[in-house]
Amino acid sequence: MKILGVLCSIAVLLLTGIRCTSDNEKEYYGGLDCDTLQVSYSQVIDPILDRNCNACHFTGSNGTGVSLENYADVKKVVDNGRLLGAIKHEPGFAPMPQGGDLDDCSISKIEAWVNKGAPND
Ligand code: HEC
Incomplete structure (x- = not known):
């Protein structure tokens, strides 16, 4: 025993x-x-949004009321706090991408870009 x-x-x-x-x-x-240092809008962030989001979030997509097609539109959703809230599935936000998950690395990259002031670089 x-x-x-x-x-x-x-x-x-x-x-x-x-x-x-x-x-x-x-x-x-x-x-x-996951490289969260090289996170320019044009090279990294815009392609992520293009691949995962813009099928629904293009300019004039009245179903969502949110465009992520160009920098000015994306910056609006950064500034009102809804971009990170949505992709990190925080309470009070519509979880995005609708019906799925963004991979952790893409979320980290977007967060790193927002934290450095979301520049149009
Ligand atoms: C299949 C279509 C679809 C895809 C793909 C999609 N969205 Fe959305 N999104 C919607 C709809 C519809 C709404 C508005 C509905 C709602 O508020 O529930 C919305 C709302 C949002 C909002 C506003 C959320 C809020 O709580 O105010 C943000 C920000 C957003 N989406 C970002 C994204 C991002 C970033 C991606 C890609 C990672 C993405 N969406 C992918 C359909 C989509």
């Missing part, structure tokens, strides 16, 4: 150890892989 107890403790330690490692590795890998 004693041996069984010891074996059980070892098994529990191993299992929790393995879980912690894989969680950390995922975050570490995501951090390494």
Whole structure:
């Protein structure tokens, strides 16, 4: 019985150890892989919005009332706080993209760009 107890403790330690490692590795890998320093509007942000959002959010898309097609329009949604609220699925905002998720790296890039003042670069 004693041996069984010891074996059980070892098994529990191993299992929790393995879980912690894989969680950390995922975050570490995501951090390494994701460049949040080079985040210019024209090179990085606009293409992300084009790919994921502009099918619904083009100029004059009266269904959404939000255009993300050009810098001036995107800046409006940055300044009223709705862009980050929507893509980070924060309470009080319509979660975007509608019916899906933006990948973590794209969210980090948009957030980094907003935090440096959302320049038209
Ligand atoms: C399939 C269509 C569709 C796609 C794709 C989509 N949206 Fe939307 N979006 C909508 C609709 C419809 C609304 C307005 C409905 C609502 O408020 O629930 C909206 C509202 C918004 C709002 C206003 C949210 C608020 O709470 O005021 C923002 C900001 C927004 N979208 C950003 C985005 C971004 C950024 C993407 C891409 C990552 C995206 N959307 C992708 C359809 C879409």
